[in-house]
Amino acid sequence: MFFTYLRRELRRRRKAALVVASGLALGIALVIVVNSVSAGMKQAQGEVLESLYGLGTDMTVTKAQEEPEEGGAVKRPRFKFDASDGGEQSNDQLMVQGFETLKSSTVDTVAGQDGVADAVGGLSLTSISISGDFKPGQMQPAQPAQPGQQGGKGGSGEVRGGGADFGVNSFTVFGTDVTEPDLGPLTSSTLTKGRTFKESETDAKVAVVDSAYAKKEDLATGDKVTVKGEKFEIVGIATADKGQAAANVYIPLKQAQTLADAKGKITTVYVKAADSQEIAAVKDAIQDNVPDTTVTTSEDLAETVSGSLDTAADLASNVGKWLSYVVLAAAFLVAGLLTSSAVSRRVREFGTLKALGWKSGRVTRQVVGEALVNGLIGGVLGIGVGLAGAYAVTAISPTLTAELGGGLMGGGPGGSAGGGLRVAGPGGAGGPVQEAGQRTLDIALGAPVSLATIALAAGLAIGGGLIAGTFGGWRAARLRPADALRRVE
Structure with a gap:
């Protein structure tokens, strides 16, 4: 009887x-699209961070910045040349x-902490080579003094010509633990030619080169x-999965420490947590x-990402979610009011049934x-x-830009905690010779729909029906059989 009456009333x-x-469908669809786009934003931010640290890295440990002592000398590189010849x-x-x-x-110390699954050290370096030649000037003999002028044959000449061209x-360069x-960071690139390092090549003169740098240098x-004067055989060429590679050249860590006069030193410890939910506790x-x-x-790095990706993420997480919640609440309210209004028009029907x-x-x-x-x-x-909306976003794949400010890595690949290096060129012109202070990555936005999102939508549909039914049921329960005799549809 229940289903027979239900089918007849829905048809009527x-x-x-x-x-x-339709009202409920609009609110539910908006919730699905906004949640899917937000998931796509998080996925895009994850890709940005992987391009910095590599797959599997949950956090990094670097040397804390120290305040320079008052009057202390600032560390700067010095290039010395013999200009006598x-x-x-x-x-x-x-x-x-x-x-x-x-x-x-420090790697072993970090690896021994509770919640750390794995830790590995790396040494991030910058190689700078300055070459050229000096051309000494020529001494020009002094000219005889003209009548009425001071000087004469005993006067000194002038140095003309010469200069430097450098x-x-x-x-x-990144020293990696093979x-x-x-x-x-090397895990953020895919090997496209050759091979990667062998575990036995801890002190071998072999290198993996980024594909963009390999193309530039042929x-x-x-x-x-x-x-630094040592030749390394290129055994592999890797291509960055997203944006810019962490380094141009990767060599074994021991070789990097030796050439940089940094034996027993590293710049960064890359850490993988045993449980992704306990990263804050491990930190x-x-x-x-x-x-x-x-x-x-x-999470710390995500706060430093700017550009259209950051703007869109803020819109999706703030404006978008609040808008979807407002529309959904309005849809529930309208459904409840319409159901209550329908009950009001069925007073004779429900009064008769009670009679x-x-x-x-x-x-x-x-x-x-x-x-x-x-x-x-x-x-x-x-x-x-x-x-359909989420599929449309994924099909269009709008491109967002993520800008990563210098110093993100605290001295690791992609940033320089020292603020960048500048070397004076000929005539004192400051030519930048540094890793880019800011990296820009283009990320294609997708809108993945998870089972949790679909389950949320189903829950909202049931909840919306129950809310609307509560409005109408409360109104119907208050009807008396005598009302059927006083009301005519």
Whole structure:
């Protein structure tokens, strides 16, 4: 009887049922799209952070910045040349980015903290080579003094001509622990040619080169790349998965430490947490137990990402979610009012049913059942429209820009805690020879729909039907059989 009466009433009041279902569908669809876009934003931010640290890295540990002592000398590179003779001059420098290092033993200390699954150290360096030649000036003899002028043959001559012509070549080098291939910045690139490091090549003169740098310098596997006068055989070429690579050249950590005169030193510890839900607790443990360090998590870095990605993420998480909640609340309210209004128009019907022996509870259940079916229909429509909207966003894949400010890595790849290096060129012109102070990545936005989002939509559909049914059921329960004799539809 319940289902027979329910089917008949829904057919008889198709327009009213469609209005209620459509209102709920709009709110549910908006919730699905906004949640999916927000998930896409988080995914895009994750891709940005992976491009900095590599896959699997949950946080990094770097040397805490120290306040310089008053009157203390600021660390700056010095390039010395002998200008007494003409000819070719050159000077190579391999410097630690940021000039701040940790002891290699810090890796073991960090790895021993509760909640740390794995830790690996790396050394981020900048190689700068300046080469050119000096041309000594020529002494011009003094000219005889003219009548009425002072001077004469005994006067000194002038030095004319000469000068210097120097070129500057710089690139970034990262010393990687070849025994830990699954953690660190190199994992953010995909090997496209050759091979990666072998675990036995801890002190070998082999290198993996970023594909963009290899193309620029016309390098291929089997060629040699020179780092501070030492030649390394290129065994592989890797392409950054997103944006810019962490370094131009990757070499074994031990070789990097030797060439940079930084034996037993690293710039960054890359940490993988045992449980992604306990990252904050692991960060606190490291900060408490490993002195003079700065721990940076993915959440910390996400706060430094700017550009259209950050703006869109703010809109999706703030304006978008609040808008979807307001629309959904309005849809619930409208559904409840329409259901209550429908009950008002069915006073004679419900009064007659009560006169025939229907209890108030049975009438209420009938009204709630009708509203619940309307909610389920609205849920199906809303899920369909929401999935279509999310698919449209993914198909269009709008491109967002993420700008990563300098110093994000605290001296690691992609940033320089020391604020960047400048080398004076000929005539004192300051030519920048540094890793880019700001990296810009283009990220394609998607809108993945999770099962949790669909479950939320189904819950909202049921909840909307129950809310609407509660409005109508409360009104129907208050009707008396005598009302049927005084009201005519």
